[in-house]
Amino acid sequence: MTDPESVDRIVRGHCSCEAVTFRVRGEPRFVAVCHCDNCRRAHGAGGVEWAGYREEQFEMDDESSLSHWRTPTEATRSFCSRCGSPLFFRAPRWAGEVHIAVAAMIDDPGKAPAVRVYADRPPAWLPVPKDGLKRFGGHDGMQPMGE
Ligand SMILES: [Zn+2]
Ligand SMILES: [Zn+2]
Numbered sequence: 001m002t003d004p005e006s007v008d009r010i011v012r013g014h015c016s017c018e019a020v021t022f023r024v025r026g027e028p029r030f031v032a033v034c035h036c037d038n039c040r041r042a043h044g045a046g047g048v049e050w051a052g053y054r055e056e057q058f059e060m061d062d063e064s065s066l067s068h069w070r071t072p073t074e075a076t077r078s079f080c081s082r083c084g085s086p087l088f089f090r091a092p093r094w095a096g097e098v099h100i101a102v103a104a105m106i107d108d109p110g111k112a113p114a115v116r117v118y119a120d121r122p123p124a125w126l127p128v129p130k131d132g133l134k135r136f137g138g139h140d141g142m143q144p145m146g147e
């Protein structure tokens with residue numbers, strides 16, 4: 001069941017310099033914090049909050065300032081070519097989805113993060129907090145860790 005109000009939800013976002021703007025419609029499929037090495041380096045952060053949407057929910061008027069990096073793991077990370085803000089993630093493992101950096105959003109996506117993935121390999125300088133979010137790890141970052 002979809003909340004009738006959520007269908008009309010529009011969440012806007014942009015990069016630091018506002019050369020890249022985007023919109024998504026409706027609710028995200030999930031919001032999660034990823035602690036994998038690749039997200040950490042790409043975003044310069046100990047964890048990255050991602051909201052996952054179907055591609056059909058995602059809209060951009062102008063992609064001319066967007067750059068893409070195809071990673072060795074076949075994922076595509078998209079960022080602003082002017083200011084460098086990391087924005088979008090796509091991968092064959094999540095075909096048909098775009099994962100959007102929540103930090104780039106202006107509006108509330110309507111969901112708070114529920115899980116931490118790749119939570120079993122934190123750097124020594126930033127232990128993954130035990131804050132009640134479900135923690136997952138293992139080879140694909142998504143095996144339940146228990147508490
Ligand atoms: Zn920018
Ligand atoms: Zn990650």
